[in-house]
Amino acid sequence: MRLIITATMATLALASVARADGERIAVFTKNQTNPFFQVVRLGADNAARQMGATVTHYIPTRPDSIPEQISQIEDVTVRRPNAVVFTPVDFKALTPAIRRLNEAGIPAVNMTDRAERGNFVAFVGAADYDLALTTARYLFQKMGGQGNVVALEGIKGTLVSTERMRGFTDALKEFPNIKVVATQAASFQRLAALQVMENLIQAHPRIEGIFAANDAMATGAIEALEAAKRQSLVVGINGTKEAIDAIKAGKMLASGDYSAFLHGCFGMMAAIRNLRGLPVPREIVFPARVVDNTNYQSLDIAPDQMTCPAWDSVVTPGRS
Amino acid sequence: MTDLGLDRRAEVTPAPPMRFMTRVAAGILAAPVILRLATVLLLCACLTVATPNFLTEMNILNVLRQTALLFLVASGLTLVLIGGGIDLSVGANLGLSACVSALVLQATGSLALTLAAGIAIGTLVGFANGLLVAVMRIPPFIATYGMLWVLLGITYRVMAGESVHGFPASFRFLGSGHLFGVPVPVYLMFLFLGVGGLFLSRTRWGQEVYAMGANPEAARLSGIPIRSRQILTYTLSGAMAGLAALVLLARVNSAEGDIGEAMTLPAITAVLIGGTSLFGGLGTVSGTFVGALILTLVINGMNLLSVHSNWQPFVAGAIVILAVLVDRLTSQRQS
Numbered sequence: 270m271r272l273i274i275t276a277t278m279a280t281l282a283l284a285s286v287a288r289a290d291g292e293r294i295a296v297f298t299k300n301q302t303n304p305f306f307q308v309v310r311l312g313a314d315n316a317a318r319q320m321g322a323t324v325t326h327y328i329p330t331r332p333d334s335i336p337e338q339i340s341q342i343e344d345v346t347v348r349r350p351n352a353v354v355f356t357p358v359d360f361k362a363l364t365p366a367i368r369r370l371n372e373a374g375i376p377a378v379n380m381t382d383r384a385e386r387g388n389f390v391a392f393v394g395a396a397d398y399d400l401a402l403t404t405a406r407y408l409f410q411k412m413g414g415q416g417n418v419v420a421l422e423g424i425k426g427t428l429v430s431t432e433r434m435r436g437f438t439d440a441l442k443e444f445p446n447i448k449v450v451a452t453q454a455a456s457f458q459r460l461a462a463l464q465v466m467e468n469l470i471q472a473h474p475r476i477e478g479i480f481a482a483n484d485a486m487a488t489g490a491i492e493a494l495e496a497a498k499r500q501s502l503v504v505g506i507n508g509t510k511e512a513i514d515a516i517k518a519g520k521m522l523a524s525g526d527y528s529a530f531l532h533g534c535f536g537m538m539a540a541i542r543n544l545r546g547l548p549v550p551r552e553i554v555f556p557a558r559v560v561d562n563t564n565y566q567s568l569d570i571a572p573d574q575m576t577c578p579a580w581d582s583v584v585t586p587g588r589s
Numbered sequence: 590m591t592d593l594g595l596d597r598r599a600e601v602t603p604a605p606p607m608r609f610m611t612r613v614a615a616g617i618l619a620a621p622v623i624l625r626l627a628t629v630l631l632l633c634a635c636l637t638v639a640t641p642n643f644l645t646e647m648n649i650l651n652v653l654r655q656t657a658l659l660f661l662v663a664s665g666l667t668l669v670l671i672g673g674g675i676d677l678s679v680g681a682n683l684g685l686s687a688c689v690s691a692l693v694l695q696a697t698g699s700l701a702l703t704l705a706a707g708i709a710i711g712t713l714v715g716f717a718n719g720l721l722v723a724v725m726r727i728p729p730f731i732a733t734y735g736m737l738w739v740l741l742g743i744t745y746r747v748m749a750g751e752s753v754h755g756f757p758a759s760f761r762f763l764g765s766g767h768l769f770g771v772p773v774p775v776y777l778m779f780l781f782l783g784v785g786g787l788f789l790s791r792t793r794w795g796q797e798v799y800a801m802g803a804n805p806e807a808a809r810l811s812g813i814p815i816r817s818r819q820i821l822t823y824t825l826s827g828a829m830a831g832l833a834a835l836v837l838l839a840r841v842n843s844a845e846g847d848i849g850e851a852m853t854l855p856a857i858t859a860v861l862i863g864g865t866s867l868f869g870g871l872g873t874v875s876g877t878f879v880g881a882l883i884l885t886l887v888i889n890g891m892n893l894l895s896v897h898s899n900w901q902p903f904v905a906g907a908i909v910i911l912a913v914l915v916d917r918l919t920s921q922r923q924s
Contacts, residue, residue: 302847307750330742332847422898454898458851459841464655468892471648472640485845488754492842496765497647511754511843 292322292544294537295350297341299358299382300332305507305529306356308572309381312533313354316577320541325350333358342366346373352540353377357384360428376543380536382428390543392552393536395527397429399557400506401436401482404525406443407559408478408504411522415446416477419469419501421490423457423482430457433482433506450476455486462489470497481505484512484524491520508560513568516561523561526568531555534577535584542580553584624915625864625879632883636890643893650772652882652889657774658836660881662852663859664785665715665829667877670860671789672822673802673869674722674729678714679830679856681740684849686710686834688744691753691844700760707835708828714740715827719820737853745846754843764839774836778878781829785874798822802869858905859884862912883908 296313298306310326317324327345329337338358345353346369353370355377357363367387370377379389412418420437423430434452441447450473455462462481470476470493479494479501481487487505494501505512508526515521532555539549560568636643662679669676690707697703714736721732766773789795797818800808809815833852838844863880865872887908891901 300847301745301750302748302845302850304750304752304845310750330738330745332850425899451892451895452898453892453895454901456851458847459843460837460848460851463841464888465892467651467655468648468889471642471645471651472893472895485843488843489841492765492840509752511752514755 292351292541293325294322294540295325295327295345295348295353296533296537297327297338297353297355297357299329299338299356301328301330302332304509304511305527308529309356309533309536311572311575312530312577313537314533315530315575316534316537317541319577320538322537322541324537329358335359335362338363339366342370346370346375349373349375351375351544352390354380354536354540355384355389356381361385376540378536378540378543381532391539391549392554393539394532394553395555396557397432397506398436398439400525400527401433402440403436403557404504404506404523404559405437405440405480407523407561408480408502409440409444409447411502412447412478414444417448417450417473417475418478418480419450419466419473419476419490420452421462421465421479421481421486422452422454423486425454425456430482437480437482447478455481455489457483457485459485459489459492462486463493466490466493467497470494470499476501479503483507484509487512487521487524488515491515495520508568510568510572513560513565516565517569519562523559526558526560528555528558530572530575530577531583535580538577538580550584555583625862625876625883629879629882629886632886632890636886636893639890640893643890648889648893650770650775652885653775653778654772655889656878656881656885657772657778658833658840659852659855659859659885660778660878661774661781661829661833661836662856663863663877663881664781664874665826666856667785667860667863667865667872667874668789668798668822669729669826670865670867671802671869671872672798672819673805674819674822675733675857675867676715676718676823676826677730677733677853678718678736678740679826680849680851680853681737681744682711682714682827682830682849683834683837683852684847685714685740685744685747686831687838687848688748688753688844688846690835691756691838692747694756694760695753698757703760704835707838708831711831711834712824712828715824715830716820718827719823722823723816723819741846744849748844748846750846752843752845756839756842761839761842764836764841774840777832777836782874782878789874794818794821799870802866802871804870855884858909861909864912867913880912 294317296310298309300306314324327341331337335358353375363384364386367384371388376390379392381394383392422434441449451469453465455465479490481490484505484507487503488511491503502522504523506525506527508524512521512524516524535553539553543549642648662683666676666679686707689710690703693706694703718733718736721727722729763773768776797813800813801815801818805815859880860877861867862883863876865876887904888901
């Protein structure tokens with residue numbers, strides 16, 4: 270009798286563990302080409318492992334393809350995972366797809382890039398505007414508040430590029446003696462930034478600072494500067510491994526930390542906590558942090574060696 | 590509908606030998622390179638007036654170096670277009686070649702292996718395209734479009750979302766080094782400008798590519814092995830994409846999955862601006878050089894003048910339309 274009770278209790282315990290455990294989460298990222306999202310995915314995987322959930326990744330084969338992500342959402346609505354962690358490839362275009370997800374009753378966490386509309390458990394990400402504002406402000410301070418600066422924009426019309434340029438422009442207002450000699454688009458790409466900078470170097474004999482809206486463009490600009498034996502303070506945004514290496518080598522001034530790994534960690538944790546009935550704030554926005562040669566160490570680790578921090582160490586109750 | 594059917598039959602009927610030979614001759618001689626060179630000079634004159642920084646030694650070397658990369662991809666593509674085909678996979682081929690070469694360089698540190706890997710992959714992919722088009726008879730547009738996705742898939746898998754960066758100076762010499770003050774890619778550009786020009790105008794194979802592009806049926810009937818010539822053009826285009834991949838890699842010092850994606854359209858554009866016909870049989874490598882130069886000059890000029898970047902795609906697009914328009918007008922006059 271006693272044995273039976275114990276066995277029953279053990280079974281019950283196992284069953285309850287199994288119920289809370291093994292949630293199936295679908296994670297949507299924008300492409301397989303940007304190392305940023307690879308780190309995001311590693312963060313999500315790490316958090317899922319810690320919490321005992323299983324992950325399926327959905328990534329458009331064609332980078333940032335709207336139709337592909339829409340059909341992936343449709344597939345997922347049919348397959349019905351317990352929750353979805355979602356980065357839209359486009360601010361607006363995915364709205365109908367998200368509505369389907371909502372109608373199907375699958376809870377979703379919005380990660381990294383904001384979706385224009387839709388019901389989400391939470392938004393987890395960084396604020397592009399704050400990040401750009403802080404990073405540009407840091408650059409202008411290091412320039413001593415004066416001199417010529419060049420801005421390299423990302424893909425025109427994307428929310429990320431627009432917000433980052435808005436941050437740059439607002440930081441500029443605080444420094445009346447900084448002069449923008451050129452603002453040119455280089456589409457977040459290294460080669461484009463390299464060639465644009467080669468051209469701009471011809472036109473402008475003095476460039477004290479370069480603000481690039483991402484790290485790939487920053488490293489492209491650095492190549493152009495080195496080839497022309499010119500010196501400028503260069504900042505980028507994202508805190509990629511390549512930028513960290515450049516900062517370490519003294520070639521790059523700083524990068525705004527986009528906290529890729531944390532996006533994945535906390536996007537996943539928010540989804541699982543919500544399923545388990547634990548509180549999740551509506552907004553988890555990581556503070557804008559500038560990474561320079563004094564504090565790069567925390568990012569100087571291979572992403573697959575990183576571990577997600579505990580929920581409570583980052584998200585404090587009541588924080589918006 | 591009936592008219593269309595008749596027309597198609599008329600196309601299949603072999604043209605009289607004389608007319609066929611004239612078309613081939615016209616294909617070789619008629620591309621109005623002079624007109625395009627005049628455009629370049631006009632552009633340069635305007636830029637010299639507009640900005641004091643244009644006509645400097647350093648900027649000219651800059652423009653040539655930027656042209657070189659585009660030209661290397663576009664020169665191989667020129668052969669494919671002259672032969673009546675199209676290769677939409679050049680950018681993806683370049684991307685895969687660059688990524689694998691970067692991984693080989695990182696893993697072995699061997700310069701020879703890296704160069705061999707880049708060229709070999711580019712060539713193999715080109716050969717595969719050739720087989721799909723010539724042997725499997727898949728229309729070039731579809732075959733190479735399919736290949737584009739196959740290659741992207743492999744590239745993403747190979748790179749696993751990571752990037753490889755920081756190459757030794759010995760390798761970087763290929764893309765960012767100088768010899769006697771002139772960037773290395775510029776030498777490569779002029780080398781292949783010569784080789785490509787000689788191949789097309791002085792060799793039997795070159796002539797056969799024109800004949801094939803002008804009228805495949807007539808070319809076949811006059812004894813030209815169409816399939817092997819098609820395979821040849823795609824293979825050469827692939828090899829050039831592989832070489833360009835190495836130059837690009839050495840220039841930007843970093844590889845990630847999307848490294849080649851921005852190259853396909855500019856390369857096709859350069860070929861078209863250079864006067865090569867989308868329908869085959871017409872075009873020159875020197876025309877493509879001028880086409881690549883025009884594209885580069887336009888961007889260079891707009892950067893120097895700090896033209897708002899919204900205008901850059903507009904202007905580039907307008908130039909393509911204009912170039913094809915000029916082409917239509919001049920070719921109508923010829924016929």
